[in-house]
Amino acid sequence: MSVPDAPATGVPSDPSDPVTAAPARPSRLDAAIAARLRRTADGLVAAVVRAHDSGEVLMVAWMDDEALHRTLTTGRATYWSRSRREYWVKGATSGHHQYVRSVALDCDGDALLVSVDQVGAACHTGHRTCFFTELPVTAPEAR
Amino acid sequence: MSVPDAPATGVPSDPSDPVTAAPARPSRLDAAIAARLRRTADGLVAAVVRAHDSGEVLMVAWMDDEALHRTLTTGRATYWSRSRREYWVKGATSGHHQYVRSVALDCDGDALLVSVDQVGAACHTGHRTCFFTELPVTAPEAR
Numbered sequence: 001m002s003v004p005d006a007p008a009t010g011v012p013s014d015p016s017d018p019v020t021a022a023p024a025r026p027s028r029l030d031a032a033i034a035a036r037l038r039r040t041a042d043g044l045v046a047a048v049v050r051a052h053d054s055g056e057v058l059m060v061a062w063m064d065d066e067a068l069h070r071t072l073t074t075g076r077a078t079y080w081s082r083s084r085r086e087y088w089v090k091g092a093t094s095g096h097h098q099y100v101r102s103v104a105l106d107c108d109g110d111a112l113l114v115s116v117d118q119v120g121a122a123c124h125t126g127h128r129t130c131f132f133t134e135l136p137v138t139a140p141e142a143r
Numbered sequence: 144m145s146v147p148d149a150p151a152t153g154v155p156s157d158p159s160d161p162v163t164a165a166p167a168r169p170s171r172l173d174a175a176i177a178a179r180l181r182r183t184a185d186g187l188v189a190a191v192v193r194a195h196d197s198g199e200v201l202m203v204a205w206m207d208d209e210a211l212h213r214t215l216t217t218g219r220a221t222y223w224s225r226s227r228r229e230y231w232v233k234g235a236t237s238g239h240h241q242y243v244r245s246v247a248l249d250c251d252g253d254a255l256l257v258s259v260d261q262v263g264a265a266c267h268t269g270h271r272t273c274f275f276t277e278l279p280v281t282a283p284e285a286r
Binding site for chain 2 (some may be wrong): 041044057068074076082106113125127129131137
């Protein structure tokens with residue numbers, strides 16, 4: 001990759017580079033899709049969840065290969081919990097289901113955009129979106 | 144956290160848990176903000192970039208504490224390159240600048256939503272958005 005401000009592509013020279021991480025757990029994910037994923041050191045890709053109707057960004061969660069497989073094949077958004085180290089199906093206990101309308105992979109394979117029909121609030125706090133904490137942009141030229 | 148399908152919160156019992164990762168590099172980021180971040184094993188949070196005008200999700204990149212500091216204080220979206228292990232200011236070479244309008248942190252501190260005025264294409268491939276690869280949702284009930 002010769003474009004300095006482009007995402008990372010190609011084969012990193014450092015074998016400890018997290019972008020070469022292998023799947024962390026066994027998975028039934030289609031091999032052609034799995035080959036395109038570029039995972040964090042703990043074997044995950046970021047899943048950005050968007051409301052299909054409004055386009056609003058609702059949350060970010062994490063998927064390993066198997067969570068992606070389950071999401072694609074069940075139509076129910078399924079994630080990997082980093083703290084509990086287990087799969088969770090959104091809404092299984094809260095009732096705030098996410099019915100998957102489409103899934104797109106980004107150009108360098110480390111993020112997914114999941115468009116869903118969201119039942120109720122996406123955030124466990126009761127907010128519609130998880131992104132309710134604004135940080136101060138202090139740049140003089142900020143518009 | 145007693146809600147099984149909620150994001151991870153609280154203090155994980157396993158000290159190797161990636162969500163407790165410390166900053167990977169020195170940073171001038173405000174300590175109160177830094178304290179809210181819950182980083183990957185390599186010290187990063189996911190930054191979801193959205194077009195301020197259309198709401199379209201353009202890309203996902205990665206920020207460490209210092210990249211977030213620079214983004215907030217310069218008004219120019221700045222990321223950490225996982226493969227090159229260096230900071231990059233979006234548009235510095237491509238001219239496809241991202242002028243930051245707002246930044247929001249999510250409820251569990253592992254993702255940012257950055258609203259920008261995007262000049263030109265966000266994706267290094269020339270696509271407006273990086274999410275141009277649709278994956279097949281094969282669930283019978285997929286709508």
